Amino acid sequence: MAEVIRHDIVIVGGGAAGLRAAIAAVEADPSASVALVSKVYPMRSHTVSAEGGAAAVARDDDSLESHAFDTVKGSDFLGDQDVIQYFVEEAPKELTRLEHWGCPWSRNEDGSVATRAFGGMTTKRTWYATDKVGFHMLHTLFQHSMRFDRIVRYDEQFVTRLLVDGGAVRGVAAFDIREGVVRAILGRSVILATGGAGKIFPFTTNGNIKTGDGMALAYREGVPLKDMEFVQYHPTGLPGTGILITEATRGEGGHVKNKDGERFLVTRDYGVGNKAELGPRDMISRAIVQEIEAGRGLEGPYGQYALLDLTHLGQEKINSRLPMVRELAKIYANVDPVHEPIPIRPVVHYMMGGVDTDIDGATPMPGLYAAGEVACVSLNGANRLGSNSLTECLVFGARAGIKAVEFARGSSAGNESSCGAQADEEAARLEAARSGTGGGSEKISGLRNELNETMESGCGVYREQAAMDATVAKLAELKKRMSDVRIEDSSKVFNTQLIAALELDNMLEVAESLAVSAAHRRESRGAHTRRDATVRDDQNYLYHTLCYRDATGPRLDKKDVTLGTWVPEERKY
Amino acid sequence: MTDTKKFVVTRFDPDADEAPRQQSYEVPCQPDWKVLDALNYIKDEIDGTLSHRWSCRMAVCGSCGMMVNGKPSLTCKDRLSNYGDTVEVTPLANFPVVRDLVIEMDGFMEKFQSVKPWIITAKEKAVEEGTNRQSPDELDHFKQFSLCINCMLCYSACPVVGNEPEFIGPAAIALGHRYNMDSRDEGAHERNEVFRGEGTVFSCSYANECSEVCPKNVDPAAAVNQAKINAVIDWATSFVVPRQAARGEPTRGSASREASEDHRGGK
Numbered sequence: 056m057a058e059v060i061r062h063d064i065v066i067v068g069g070g071a072a073g074l075r076a077a078i079a080a081v082e083a084d085p086s087a088s089v090a091l092v093s094k095v096y097p098m099r100s101h102t103v104s105a106e107g108g109a110a111a112v113a114r115d116d117d118s119l120e121s122h123a124f125d126t127v128k129g130s131d132f133l134g135d136q137d138v139i140q141y142f143v144e145e146a147p148k149e150l151t152r153l154e155h156w157g158c159p160w161s162r163n164e165d166g167s168v169a170t171r172a173f174g175g176m177t178t179k180r181t182w183y184a185t186d187k188v189g190f191h192m193l194h195t196l197f198q199h200s201m202r203f204d205r206i207v208r209y210d211e212q213f214v215t216r217l218l219v220d221g222g223a224v225r226g227v228a229a230f231d232i233r234e235g236v237v238r239a240i241l242g243r244s245v246i247l248a249t250g251g252a253g254k255i256f257p258f259t260t261n262g263n264i265k266t267g268d269g270m271a272l273a274y275r276e277g278v279p280l281k282d283m284e285f286v287q288y289h290p291t292g293l294p295g296t297g298i299l300i301t302e303a304t305r306g307e308g309g310h311v312k313n314k315d316g317e318r319f320l321v322t323r324d325y326g327v328g329n330k331a332e333l334g335p336r337d338m339i340s341r342a343i344v345q346e347i348e349a350g351r352g353l354e355g356p357y358g359q360y361a362l363l364d365l366t367h368l369g370q371e372k373i374n375s376r377l378p379m380v381r382e383l384a385k386i387y388a389n390v391d392p393v394h395e396p397i398p399i400r401p402v403v404h405y406m407m408g409g410v411d412t413d414i415d416g417a418t419p420m421p422g423l424y425a426a427g428e429v430a431c432v433s434l435n436g437a438n439r440l441g442s443n444s445l446t447e448c449l450v451f452g453a454r455a456g457i458k459a460v461e462f463a464r465g466s467s468a469g470n471e472s473s474c475g476a477q478a479d480e481e482a483a484r485l486e487a488a489r490s491g492t493g494g495g496s497e498k499i500s501g502l503r504n505e506l507n508e509t510m511e512s513g514c515g516v517y518r519e520q521a522a523m524d525a526t527v528a529k530l531a532e533l534k535k536r537m538s539d540v541r542i543e544d545s546s547k548v549f550n551t552q553l554i555a556a557l558e559l560d561n562m563l564e565v566a567e568s569l570a571v572s573a574a575h576r577r578e579s580r581g582a583h584t585r586r587d588a589t590v591r592d593d594q595n596y597l598y599h600t601l602c603y604r605d606a607t608g609p610r611l612d613k614k615d616v617t618l619g620t621w622v623p624e625e626r627k628y
Numbered sequence: 629m630t631d632t633k634k635f636v637v638t639r640f641d642p643d644a645d646e647a648p649r650q651q652s653y654e655v656p657c658q659p660d661w662k663v664l665d666a667l668n669y670i671k672d673e674i675d676g677t678l679s680h681r682w683s684c685r686m687a688v689c690g691s692c693g694m695m696v697n698g699k700p701s702l703t704c705k706d707r708l709s710n711y712g713d714t715v716e717v718t719p720l721a722n723f724p725v726v727r728d729l730v731i732e733m734d735g736f737m738e739k740f741q742s743v744k745p746w747i748i749t750a751k752e753k754a755v756e757e758g759t760n761r762q763s764p765d766e767l768d769h770f771k772q773f774s775l776c777i778n779c780m781l782c783y784s785a786c787p788v789v790g791n792e793p794e795f796i797g798p799a800a801i802a803l804g805h806r807y808n809m810d811s812r813d814e815g816a817h818e819r820n821e822v823f824r825g826e827g828t829v830f831s832c833s834y835a836n837e838c839s840e841v842c843p844k845n846v847d848p849a850a851a852v853n854q855a856k857i858n859a860v861i862d863w864a865t866s867f868v869v870p871r872q873a874a875r876g877e878p879t880r881g882s883a884s885r886e887a888s889e890d891h892r893g894g895k
Contacts, residue, residue, distance in 0.1 A: 095681075095683065095691070096733065096737070096778075098689075098690065098777075098778050099681075099683055099684075099689045099690065099691050100689075101683070101684070101689075103684060103688050103689045103690075103777075104684050104686060104688055104689065148755045151755050151758060151759050152755055154759040154760060155747065155752075155753050155755075155759075155760070155812070156746070156747055157746065157747040157807065157810060157812065157813070159767060159770070159771055159774050159810075160759075161764075161767070162762055162763060162764050162767055163764075164763070164764065165761070165763075166760075166761030166762050166763045166766075167759070167761065168759050187688070187775070190688055190777070191774065194774070198745040198746050198803075199746045199747070201741050201745065201746060202746050210733075210737075233726055262683040262684040262685065262689060263682055263683045263684075263685070264683045295660070296685065296686075298685070298686045299686075379688075382687070383686060383687075386687065386705055386707075387686070389660070498676075499672075499676065500672035500673065541676075542676075543676050543677055544676060544677040544679075546641045546643045546644065546677070546727070547643055548641060548642055548643055548726065548727045549679045549726050549727040549728070549730050550679070551671075551679045551680070552671075552676045552677060555676075
């Protein structure tokens with residue numbers, strides 16, 4: 056029998072959203088007991104890799120309305136305007152809280168918090184701590200969370216199933232990676248904060264842990280994934296590794312150039328107007344792809360690329376504002392940006408889609424909440440603006456934490472024997488997979504490579520029907536073959552091959568919902584850009600896509616977009 | 629363009645092995661690979677039973693610390709071109725081993741938490757009061773010590789940790805010192821009490837190995853040296869000045885900054 060552990064709230068994921076939710080929960084109810092369950096130690100969470108900054112209105116010449124409109128327009132009018140309004144109002148408070156908790160924000164000479172320019176933002180409203188903002192935010196949150204005895208960490212515990220009873224979530228089944236046992240961790244509400252799923256693509260800024268686990272957990276239990284077709288390509292990743300070179304390089308004045316040294320975002324019409332390099336990410340990624348297709352890219356060992364030129368910024372500015380970029384370029388591209396331009400190409404960075412939630416972070420399943428990249432609260436619509444996502448983790452992590460506590464207070468505990476039985480089933484399933492000792496014929500890395508290839512060919516920067524349909528078919532085939540996956544490692548202790556197989560299973564679920572959602576949307580909006588349907592079609596597609604997992608396969612539905620102050624207009628800068 | 633190297637990797641599965649053993653792999657390496665790339669190649673293509681931790685592959689998550697040819701290494705940052713035809717990879721020294729290249733972190737996490745790594749103030753500031761003012765100079769006092777990624781290479785390099793496992797170690801001291809040096813913090817006295825306890829700053833033998841191996845140039849040795857001075861000043865001051873008035877001030881003074889510059893000048 057699986058061991059049963061009881062808490063009031065169970066949070067899955069220890070990045071910015073999960074930690075913020077945990078702190079909000081114990082602050083809202085100091086008697087609440089919170090389990091923080093993560094497949095890694097919290098400071099390893101992928102928040103750590105975010106670089107450029109977090110957006111919130113801070114300057115006298117800025118306004119909440121301006122931040123809201125920039126976000127609405129950036130979303131190509133698919134963001135929910137009530138969510139956006141709440142977000143911009145809470146954003147300054149959240150970043151101020153983080154300041155009080157010790158985040159080392161970069162400062163102006165007068166001691167106030169400094170802000171920098173970012174893509175698609177009208178004015179300087181991105182708070183930063185050099186170019187290690189995610190790192191500093193994550194460590195500040197993690198260290199601050201240690202003050203609270205009521206936050207109980209379960210490090211390196213991989214949640215493989217939600218425990219559901221009477222239609223409501225009652226906890227999670229967690230596989231202890233070190234000990235190889237499954238435990239039932241029960242809570243009256245559960246918050247998913249596991250981040251995105253960039254690893255379904257071959258070329259991504261995302262770390263190895265970004266395998267869509269939370270999305271798959273919810274999806275398997277009948278909770279819909281929303282707007283999955285919208286995948287953000289960041290314009291500037293290092294060829295080969297996909298390592299992120301922050302948008303702050305352009306915020307600080309960097310130029311994007313082709314092989315002729317031409318600033319094509321200035322000289323040619325890519326829709327970014329006089330924003331040039333500070334246009335939104337979807338448009339700049341498309342521009343780079345078009346330059347390469349027109350033969351104006353450079354050829355390298357990892358394919359064609361463009362250039363990000365910072366040389367005119369000078370050593371002093373690069374060292375003080377962009378020290379990590381310099382370090383990364385030197386180590387991973389053998390280029391010192393003080394003296395030479397950095398080779399870059401668009402790279403999968405962020406999922407606008409995720410587990411469907413309302414403004415409270417509540418999913419359609421009673422007791423289940425989600426926040427951060429795993430969720431789709433509809434802040435980002437069809438294209439997220441750079442520096443909105445770190446703030447999103449705080450604003451909606453906090454809200455989910457508070458709402459989960461409220462829900463827990465009003466709800467009864469689930470049927471413990473039913474939850475225990477589900478955890479036992481899960482233990483038996485994992486035990487069978489582990490002790491299969493290599494019976495299957497499909498190699499994990501082989502399936503993963505095929506998944507990656509088909510996602511890039513069907514759901515890349517530019518899409519068309521036939522390629523998307525082929526990807527949908529390929530994914531169905533891969534899911535079948537997944538049942539014959541080979542696991543040679545029979546050890547109970549830190550069996551990372553078993554974990555990799557479970558992660559691959561999650562990735563396939565998420566990938567299928569993404570491809571099916573993409574293939575159905577016959578228009579171009581934000582990051583979903585089709586060669587065979589090149590314009591936005593508000594008549595037929597101004598809605599959120601919901602994707603449900605039925606027994607027969609993915610099933611699509613629609614959800615209304617919440618409009619408000621701003622009616623959709625042509626998105627031109 | 630590939631160059632085949634032999635990797636000799638420590639394997640240990642407590643379920644099956646009585647003692648750690650060595651296993652060799654021939655790996656076709658790309659010229660721009662880091663050590664981690666070769667380990668991932670082994671895992672994906674040669675032997676799926678090898679266990680190691682990694683995630684960001686960009687030297688910021690701190691997961692992939694190991695010993696490479698006997699020296700602590702952040703393997704995602706460490707170029708294979710630094711090594712010859714044979715590369716030996718073993719788990720981080722001075723830690724218990726869980727499995728293969730995976731070490732146990734429980735002790736480190738306890739030490740980390742013991743220095744109270746959070747802002748301590750007498751009165752909590754309300755959000756409505758806005759942000760604290762902190763000058764760029766005040767930020768510089770602690771910024772360097774806030775850059776630790778918790779990769780624990782310094783614990784592997786530290787001769788004191790090797791002899792005295794209870795020593796809270798370079799990263800934890802640097803972290804506590806980071807908060808002591810923060811102009812927003814009022815908890816220096818509490819942390820100095822921790823630092824005056826057994827197995828903390830005064831156990832350090834000035835070997836400086838921690839700063840030598842730090843992949844992020846945090847310079848924990850400088851933090852330890854400054855923390856020693858401040859812990860003594862704080863103790864001495866407590867006799868002559870009432871506690872509240874003494875709160876932290878001497879520990880954040882210019883003396884600490886000069887100590888830091890002296891240290892750097894001496895390198």
